[in-house]
Amino acid sequence: xxxxxxxxxxxxxxxxxxxxxxxxxxxxxxxxxxxxxxxxxxxxxxxxxxxxxxxxxxxxxxxxxxxxxxxxxxxxxxxxxxxxxxxxxxxxxxxxxxxxxxxxxxxxxxxxxxxxxxxxxxxxxxxxxxxxxxxxxxxxxxxxxxxxxxxxxxxxxxxxxxx
Amino acid sequence: xxxxxxxxxxxxxxxxxxxxxxxxxxxxxxxxxxxxxxxxxxxxxxxxxxxxxxxxxxxxxxxxxxxxxxxxxxxxxxxxxxxxxxxxxxxxxxxxxxxxxxxxxxxxxxxxxxxxxxxxxxxxxxxxxxxxxxxxxxxxxxxxxxxxxxxxxxxxxxxxxxxxxxxxxxxxxxxxxxxxxxxxxxxxxxxxxxxxxxxxxxxxxxxxxxxxxxxxxxxxxxxx
Numbered sequence: 001x002x003x004x005x006x007x008x009x010x011x012x013x014x015x016x017x018x019x020x021x022x023x024x025x026x027x028x029x030x031x032x033x034x035x036x037x038x039x040x041x042x043x044x045x046x047x048x049x050x051x052x053x054x055x056x057x058x059x060x061x062x063x064x065x066x067x068x069x070x071x072x073x074x075x076x077x078x079x080x081x082x083x084x085x086x087x088x089x090x091x092x093x094x095x096x097x098x099x100x101x102x103x104x105x106x107x108x109x110x111x112x113x114x115x116x117x118x119x120x121x122x123x124x125x126x127x128x129x130x131x132x133x134x135x136x137x138x139x140x141x142x143x144x145x146x147x148x149x150x151x152x153x154x155x156x157x158x159x160x161x162x163x
Numbered sequence: 164x165x166x167x168x169x170x171x172x173x174x175x176x177x178x179x180x181x182x183x184x185x186x187x188x189x190x191x192x193x194x195x196x197x198x199x200x201x202x203x204x205x206x207x208x209x210x211x212x213x214x215x216x217x218x219x220x221x222x223x224x225x226x227x228x229x230x231x232x233x234x235x236x237x238x239x240x241x242x243x244x245x246x247x248x249x250x251x252x253x254x255x256x257x258x259x260x261x262x263x264x265x266x267x268x269x270x271x272x273x274x275x276x277x278x279x280x281x282x283x284x285x286x287x288x289x290x291x292x293x294x295x296x297x298x299x300x301x302x303x304x305x306x307x308x309x310x311x312x313x314x315x316x317x318x319x320x321x322x323x324x325x326x327x328x329x330x331x332x333x334x335x336x337x338x339x340x341x342x343x344x345x346x347x348x349x350x351x352x353x354x355x356x357x358x359x360x361x362x363x364x365x366x367x368x369x370x371x372x373x374x375x376x377x378x379x380x381x382x383x384x385x386x387x
Contacts, residue, residue: 007166014170039258040222040238041166041175055205055224059238063210063219066254149231153383156227156235160203161372161379 007100009043013134020126021046028119029111034104035097035127036061043101050106065094065102082120084113093117095124098131165260165386173234176382177258178375181283182265183275184216184244187304187365191265192223192239194368195375199225217243219251227379237379246278253286261298261382262287263374264358265365266321268303268311273320280321295325298381301360302374307367314362324355332356340377 021033025047032047034054040062042054050057065083072080083094093105093116103124107116165176180188189209196207203226210219220240227235242252256262264283266276287294303317327333327347333354336347340359347356359377363370 009166009168009170011170037166037258039166039177040240041177043166043168044170053206055236055238056208056222059222059224059240060208062257063254066257067219067251070250070254149233149386150383152230153227153235153386154380156230157376157379157383160199160225160227161376 007135009134013130014044016130017044017127018046020123020130024105024119024123028105028107028116030105030107030116030119031110032106033123034058034061034106036102036104038062038065038100038102047106061094061102061104065096082117086113093120095120097124097127098135100135101127101131103127165382167233167386171234172229172232173236174386175236175238176260176379176386177238177240178261178263178378178382179255179259180239180241180263180265181252181256181279182244183267183272183279184246186244186265186267186272186276186279187363188241188244188265189215189217189221190365191263191302191304191363191371191374192221192241194365194371195225195239196223198368198372202226203228216245217241218248219243220255235383237382239375244279246282249282249286252282253289256286256290256292259287259292259297260385261378262294262300263378264299264301264321265363266301266303266317268305268317269308270310270312273312273317276317276321295356298378298385299358300374300378300381301358302363302365302370303360304363304365304370306362306369307364314360318357318360322357322360324350324357327354327356340373 017035025033032050034045035043036058037043040059042058068080068083081096085092090108095103097103105116165174167174180191182188205224208222212218220242223239225237240255242255284294301322303314305311335345338344338346346359361370361374365371
C-alpha cells in the first residue's frame with residue numbers, strides 16, 4: 001500500500017470502547033473520555049458532551065501529542081506515554097493507546113489527577129487489546145463503500161466547490 | 164488512508180497543502196473558508212506566529228454531506244512553509260490522503276519551490292508513503308504577477324514526471340483539465356506520469372476550487 005494504512009471502525013468496536021470508557025468514567029469521576037486517531041480524527045466520545053468543536057479539538061490533540069512525541073525523542077525517550085495539561089478548573093490527561101490512537105480524559109475538581117492516572121492505566125490496557133485486534137483484522141474483512149458512492153460523491157464535490 | 168467509521172457512519176479524508184514559504188497555502192484555505200457555505204464547514208484553526216506565518220498548521224474541516232449513508236468530511240491542512248519548521252511539516256503528513264503542492268510562480272522562488280518539492284518527497288518516504296501512488300496535484304500560484312515563470316518551465320522543474328512501471332497503466336491518459344495534454348504519456352520510449360496541475364491566483368480565488376475539486380475527487384476514488 002502506498003499511503004498510510006487504512007482502518008475501519010465498526011459498531012461492535014464502538015460498543016466495546018463505550019463499555020470500557022463508561023466504566024472508566026464511573027471509577028475515576030472524570031467528565032468526558034474521548035478517543036482521537038493520531039492523524040487528527042475523532043473516533044469516539046463518552047460521558048458529558050463537550051461544548052467545544054470536536055473536529056478542531058481532535059486535530060489539535062493529535063498535533064499536540066505528535067509534537068510531544070518528537071520532544072521525547074530529542075530527550076532520548078522513545079515516547080511520552082502520557083501528557084497532562086492543568087487548568088484552573090478544567091484539566092486534561094492524554095494517554096497513548098496501541099501507538100495509533102490517543103485517549104483524552106477531561107476532568108475538573110470533582111476528582112484528582114492521581115485517581116485519573118490510576119484508572120487510566122487499566123482502561124488503556126483494555127483499549128490496547130480492542131485496538132490491536134481492530135488493526136490486525138483490517139484490510140481482510142472490512143466492507144467497502146457502495147459502488148454508487150463514487151458518482152454521488154463527485155456530484156456533491158461539484159456542488160460544494162462549484163461545477 | 165482515510166478512516167471509515169462504521170459506528171458513526173463517517174468517512175474523514177485528510178488533504179495537505181504543501182509548498183514553499185509565502186506561496187499561498189494559507190490563502191487557499193482562507194478562500195475556501197470564505198466561499199463555502201458556513202453550514203458546510205467548521206472552524207478554521209491557524210497556529211501562526213505573530214506575523215501570521217504558519218507555525219504548525221492551518222486546519223479547515225469541510226463537510227461534503229451524507230452520501231449513501233456516510234457523512235463525508237475533508238480535513239484540509241497546510242504545513243509551515245519555512246524550512247526550519249520541517250519537524251512540524253512532517254507531522255502534518257501523517258495519515259495524508261491527498262497532497263496539493265502550492266508552488267510560487269515567481270522566477271525568484273524557483274529554488275525555494277524545488278527545495279520544498281524535494282523535502283515533500285523525503286518527508287513522505289520517511290512516513291513510508293509513495294507520492295507517486297496517492298492523489299497528488301500541483302498548483303502554480305501567483306499567475307497574475309509580472310515575474311511569473313512560464314508554466315512550461317515550472318512543469319519541467321517541478322513536475323517532470325515519474326516512470327510508470329505497471330504494464331496495465333502504460334496507456335495514454337489525457338489530462339481531463341486541459342486539451343491535448345496528458346497525465347500519462349510515452350516519452351522517448353518511456354512511459355511517464357505527471358501530477359495534474361492548475362494555474363491559480365489564490366488571493367482572488369482563481370483556480371482554488373479547481374485544484375480542490377480535482378484532488379478531492381481523486382481521494383474519493385481511493386475509497387472504493
